[in-house]
Amino acid sequence: MSNRLSFQTKFTYGVGEFGTAIPIGLSIFYLLFFLTEVVGLSPTLAGTVLLLGRVWDAINDPVIGWLSDRTQSRWGRRYPWLVLGAVPLGFFCFMQWIVPPLESQTSLFIYYVLMAMGGYAAFSVVILPMVAIATELTPDYDERTSIMSVRSASDILGSVVGLVLAQIIFALVEDTRRQYMILGGVSGIVIVLAIAICVVGTYDQYRPVLRQQTQASSHSMGFQLRRVFQNRSFRWVMGVYLCSWMGVQVTAAMLPYFVTDWMQLGEQHFTQMAIVVQGSSVSMLPFWLWITKRTSKQMVYFAGAPITLIGVGLLGLVQPGQVAAMYLVGGTIGVGLSTFYLVPFAMLPDVIDDEELRTGERQEGMFISMMVFLQKVGVAIAIFVSGWMLDWANQIGPDTRLLVIRLLASALPSVLIFGGVYCVYRYPLTRKAHHRIRLQLERDRKQPQEH
Template structure:
């Protein structure tokens, strides 16, 4: 149970499964709000409210999908059938978000983008929740789970790095920005479905509960009574909010504050994500040596320095901007990608010790929900702030307008102090997080003894 090693084939097959969801999530983070305000011509507050409404649906949808995947019984296991059957609709609904079916008609457009967002998030959950739940079912080793997430986020971040660079290149291929966005969305919609199918064929679940899970409300009560899980949830929400605020405002910061062409958006994102990929392996080694908590705290320190620097950045300091982006990538790798996701399987083991059941679905469902809460809150909050600050939306086919000083200040606050506050919240929660490597080993010994029908030696 401890010291086990998964094969390289299994790690690669598992890792590739997050390629499509990682690409689509990051494209939405960086380009969706600018698409709605600068190409569709929608007011920032109205555009942001679409994704706030969608989060209410996710509050119902995500736990239900987690429960259903826990209850699934098939010759393919509990999680893998969800990857198979959600792949195609996931890709189609992503592509549909980049179509402008009623140009200039804000009422019908609002209804369309809201409906498509609800559908896409449903299929995103149907793919990503069962996929994420596989981590705890492939291995129970403390450090091997970190390595497994290293492969997962190497593909996810690597894919998102390619996506955020090539997506704007694709939509700039055509002189019509609306047609260009549809072309880019269709290409990545098709690409994003394939990795889910590859993961379906490449992995097999190893640790599964054969008992039917508790009813949904009872599972939620048990989950939220798990104190370490509350810490992990808070850590992830704070980290993802910090990332979401920064990523969403980057296009506005580069174009309107730095006065640079849109190609710089891809360069900055490439700097962040490339360093995040390269440092995943270093953070994995550091985690094995010092523990997951120390890994997070050190990474957060790098990221805070970057956020402070971005707030004071001035037009003409492009090199310093790239340097700060590289520094942010080091921190993002540890705090957003590796840290919370490698902590969660340990919490699930503790839950099994307390309840006698393995209920990965509900725990991962709530984490995916928190990810989408971060996305929704980021888009909604920043949309409202930009509206309040007097941000001027674009008219399709016309040059981008000059923004008032109040809107420029709001953009700077959203890329510096606002993410820093969220990240400090994550630091405080990590400092108090109770499951160390030693505690996890004790949990596994007690589980092993229970399965063998004997009480562990020296256990309380």
């Protein structure tokens, strides 16, 4: 199997990631705001919806990852899951943006909990195998970083396109509920088409992988989970991902409130601010990829994280009327943010190689499922706490509410990003260490053939 990935493989893989990023980005930036301001749920109930939906992944993420590793078919371990999960994912992406004809807070709460649980389960069915495919396509250190940069760029572009799409729909449609319903319908259709393109476009390059896949482990899921968490390198990667994205997504969830309540601007400024952040992020990805090839994944994170940290810290100091400063800070945040997209998942294939060397088995599905699960739960907990604090601040008074919004958008993410920097510092798999692992794996794989 060639270690180089073709343009078609990278492009069509990117299309699949692009399609999944649109509804994800819309949920990150709009869902909490939609549930509180459009549906009318209290901030506590809205935060609980997100928390319960993602805690549900405590069950389905590891199960799906484990089953994905054990799946045997003529199309390999991953592709059947993509095909089966595409349509249900599109359906739930649409249904979560509908306001049902229900009157009570309790009935609305139950409806959105069910939609969240269904949506997160369908998302896991698709995204876990999709990320596993990227880790399996090539063993090369730099090519893996390259495909992960494609994944990162597609994620960011998808979220930007989702925001632009939202702005267009909001400008053309007056009724607020209808705006979100149309937005959900369009994102649902896009995600199904994007997954289909990804499956068709990447499968030819994946064929040689089918001949090299090791036999699925016969161990129980509990045993596999324990083994995953025993991997020291994975624990630090998990910490990087969890801290980075908890920080960033708390800021994203608070951004609508920051723009409308604190800055006293219209909703269009929130969308434009988000586009500035994501646009500067995607524009910097080629630069960070270039730096990675000349240094290491750790050094790129050390360079990017402080930039985002400075931007997030300055966000809390921006005053009403300082619109240009707000956008400048948003661009600063985005410059470093692209390293959060790139580095953790670029590290993960190296961790999987390390696990194969230690145990003789590859568990892409289990490792990825735990990364995605912990990120979802961590973000859900952070947003739940944010919703609870907003509810508490509302009861005290408007001045307290504004202070809480600023602290949640700036101070809390800063602390979490510091945690991510520490985890990268402790991560042991350097470029040289991974090279030694690959050489040993190649020798081990040749020995049975020689005998």
